[in-house]
Amino acid sequence: MLSDVMEDYLKTIYQIQARSGPPVSTSAVADALEKTPPTVTSMLGNLEDRGLVTREKYKGAELTPEGETVALEILRHHRLLEAYLAEHLDYSWSEVHDEADALEHHISEEFERRVAEALDDPVVDPHGDPIPSADLAPLEDDEATPLTAHEVDDRVVVSRVSDRDRDELEYLADAGITPGTTLEVVDVAPFGMVTVRTGSDAEQSLPESVAEAIYVRPATDAAPAGGSTEVSDA
Amino acid sequence: MLSDVMEDYLKTIYQIQARSGPPVSTSAVADALEKTPPTVTSMLGNLEDRGLVTREKYKGAELTPEGETVALEILRHHRLLEAYLAEHLDYSWSEVHDEADALEHHISEEFERRVAEALDDPVVDPHGDPIPSADLAPLEDDEATPLTAHEVDDRVVVSRVSDRDRDELEYLADAGITPGTTLEVVDVAPFGMVTVRTGSDAEQSLPESVAEAIYVRPATDAAPAGGSTEVSDA
DNA sequence: ACGACGATTTAGACTAGCCAAAATTAATAA
């Protein structure tokens, strides 16, 4: 029914909308998908005709509930695939994203079910991003804040890490920083470099670009430092 | 580089060529892919321009070595996926084909490697079809003959079963007839219906359309009746 | 209030893939 291309537009609009709220500008979509603005304008027209987005000329687009459901469906596929690849095919968390991007449009609902079952209905992917439920109910907003917004002596737990940059993910994996890791902010230098203590010993200095990809929540008092994987409630 | 569509043409030409030999007619490809003859003529022109097939006008097409390599690559993906779905995601052999068709163009070489590894480099898929090796060396011809070509009292081992028709596969699964099963031909009726004994007790009558989808080889003397999965050499 | 500038849309064009109708060719039958 919907082409791969349309699904990618809807997924992208959803993700921009989730970060910056509507309306989503033509150029933001063009940047994210590496297309030209006229191309995006044209496709937004198609999506509007199909009732998947609403649009105000020269302002931007916003997903309709139908459009959001499609976006959640693709996001569910993507994140289930990431989790499956990591869990059952020995992929590292820096490798899963591209493979999931290629497969997310092509798996059947049956495949989705069986993968979810093999993983026992996971609620987060390897980067800590929430996996939409099978009924595609809207995701609740994320309470996490970027590590760059924190101050010295803050104790925080890593909630999720942006999966956009493979190199950053490898860097963080080496540093032992993954979702669930407890961090203590040791220093915030000019230009946004953040130094954190992981566990009780190792210290890591993170360039701003890396630190702002790490989303964290306040550590609960009793939490020991280290890399557990549990996710607390909101 | 190559589109999904082109890959499907090459795979299809390979399979027709394997059964009937070159040249492969325009209409044979059109039938297999459910396209019109002009569409196929046009695409064969593209494939010829890319050096993947050779063509003689009004006669048909034949894969070049490069075209055959691409076809084997796709076939390897398809059959590895079928094997993986059956082995690790609990698909039945009647379900795997469509899912593999959808995914075969979209997996990475890394995914291919990991799936092959998870399966310990399998040599046949769930239907008994050979899986091309990682180096894509040409497959040797198949010695198996259709069950319809056999006579009463012949004892044979099922080598492979055409995976084209889901209903037939379910029928055969119920009848306990899978690759490796030893059969004894009990009766050949007019209109090609074949009755076989599986194991030492059950008898099954198979309509011609089903019987001609079953490819068999002579049973070695010591082989007991039943559903073992080993594959003998050529 | 107005002009400049950046963002957006419109206009026009291109490719891949597809089909229907018409023309052509090869094979077969008279």
Add this chain to the structure above:
DNA sequence: TTATTAATTTTGGCTAGTCTAAATCGTCGT
């Protein structure tokens, strides 16, 4: 040998998705 017929190719046209260049809009600074 010639005529019929079936397969194939050619012709022309359609949609989806993309781009460049040109026109237009909205905003922001003066």
